Amino acid sequence: MASLLRPLYWTIWASPRRRAQKLLQFAEVEAEGGRDLVRASELTVDPVLRRLFLAHARDEERHARMFRSRGLALGVGMPPRAGNTMFDWISPGERGLDDLRIKDEHLGSLLAFIHLSESAAARDFAEYSSVLGHDPLTRSLFDHIGRDEEHHMRYSLAQLRRVASGGSRALLWKARLRRLWKAYLRLASAIAGIMSTVLLTIQYFVLLPPFALLAKFAMRREQPGWTVLPPALDSKSGREF
């Protein structure tokens, strides 16, 4: 799969502008992941895990700074991009602990999720590094962060084995299935989003024009400035409208 995507990755990372934007985006994802880990450290009662989560969070914060700094260096003078693009789906960076409600998570599930997220990130970053021969600084950044992700991957697995003892394998499979389910939900909601946008846009152009005309006529009759409110309006009714 990775080798199939390689030409696509090459295309994505070839443009300095897109590279800058992706790195800035990764910085945000890493910072968000760091905050999730801080939250995990605040909630756990296991002192070893608390210290490990804090150390991991510090790494994520450092990665965020590194990505941001390189992104800004690459993007000097470029205007910021508005909104997401299709490429954000194809080269996601680290997903961190997205969609995870830290306070509702069992410790074992959380560690399994961290392990899988870090593994995916290490794999992705290695792929990105392999197509960045033309940009040694960004390449070394991915190599450096990728090594950290491998540490994260290993410590989370070791701790999962400690916390869940015999059940770690089952938890990992469960986490894999959850990631798959979440990926499906993301895809399904994206498709639903596109479909509803198309339908609403059709309605906008087919159904709304006569009402738009009326609304525009009504707007012309409105006076600028204050609207005087009726004396009885102290909203005693408590209604929705």
Place this chain on the structure above:
Amino acid sequence: MKILGISAHYHDAAAALVIDGLPVAAVQEERFSRAKNDAAFPMAAIEWCLDQAGLEPEQLDAVVFYEQPALKFDRILTSSLRSFPHSWRSFPKAMKNMLGEKLWIRGIIASQLGVPGRKVLFSGHHMSHAAASFLTAPCGEAAILTADGVGEWATMTIGAGQKGKDHATSIKLIRELRFPHSLGLFYSAFTAFLGFAVNEGEYKVMGLAAYGVPNRVDDVYQVIQRTADGALELDLRYFDFHSRAETSFSKRFTDLFGPPRNPNEPIDLASQDGRRFVDIAASAQRVLEDILVDIAQALHRETGFPDLCLGGGVALNGVANARLLAESGFERVSVPPAPGDAGCALGAALFADRIHFGQPHRDVPDHPFWGPGIEPADLLRLAREDDIPVEEVDEDALLSDIADALWQGAIVGWMDGALEFGPRALGHRSLLAAPHDAALRDRLNRDIKYREEFRPFAPVVTLEHAHRFFELAPGAERLGRFMSGVFPVRREWRERLAAVTHVDGTARVQVLDPPMAPRLARLLDLYGQRSGIPVLLNTSFNLAGEPIVNTVAEGYSTFRRSGIDLMVAGSICVRKGGQRHEALSEAAE
């Protein structure tokens, strides 16, 4: 009566519980979810409020939502129709946004809380702001001015309120300004233009304005004009927010003011572009102030009341508030500790109690501490587990030690009692430091708050000493109570208060009435005995991008991750040095 107020779904969701006319709990959802400005339905905040009072949802007499969703939907739909066909991109987004959840509030509240739909009431958005401000202010009658981006249709209202012990409390909103003409959205457009996040970065524009010269006021008055009746009107050719979701200003706006700032690039005051940005910030700020002052002067002439109650997000602009106090003719200006949408949860509950149900007025305790308390023993346990030096000492010795540490340049994380309701840390979840050293301010910015260097820090001083250090106009103590006004630092003290004096010689001072936070007041006295200046730098206990800490564990993790030297929770004190770190590489073995 037991009434729960809720604000949600736009920014800064919150819940507040009022029992027999008095608040018993109020808290923002972000303090539990740890997502800054969390707008989600505030289930955790609601649960905490109910737990605090030992209530089950079915025991509530009413649940009040802070605005009228159907009326809001009417505004969004009508705006899309009026800007047809330019609104074709924003229309699907707006419809999905409203129809997905925001329109069905009664059903959501009923199903989430298990209360019958008939118990769910609604208050107007600006009525909630007005109630939050007027019904909590220590005055019997007052003029009311609310201003924010937009509620349902209203963007600004003026009115008057009267309190009566005999079921006669009233809030009369006399006039409203309607969307899209909005002072809040005007300021937000400049916030976006200057590269800051809308609904969050407005205070940065205010801070930046002090560096500039208001030499673009005439240009600003091209985009916002006064109407004959004293209101205002935006020239919509310069704005995009009414027809597009992505941007708030149009190409004509950038033709007038030049290219917008790239949010990723710092503001370099030495560059031509940097000067342009600060001058634009100063000009937009000046126009906002001039318009507010003018409207308030007219309101004072109309009502004749000595008190003005301000509400809505615009009331967070401390520079404008101070000018209102000085120039509007009102003797006192009251801004509640949570004037934004979060405060509407409390406003809506008080509105229902006093006005919808006609209950007699009761004076609301004049403090912001309506949130969860702390468990100091947690700090003892956490620190011991991490081999951090920790001590439990008696009150006098503890405060004395902290005053010594502050005088020696330490940055102190201070947790005491119940959490503040609203965006300001007012002495229960604060970072404290000496106010004299600009290097300390830079250290705070660099190692702890990680924020732009142009943003000032605020001082806290007791009522007794406030006039010695700050030029406080008559009535300024009221604004200073919740850090809602910006006032000049007396010239002779500016150098010795360098860490809290902004570039224009002002400070957003908290004037502390000792009974409101007695331990902090004592600490200020002790610090004053050592330094000769009973003033401290007081900023919120959080890191960049995070909400203010709530629990001791959150304070502790903030302490561990930043350059804070010392943390205090109740009578427990921990210091940096010698703590255990866990190496990830070793843990992986």
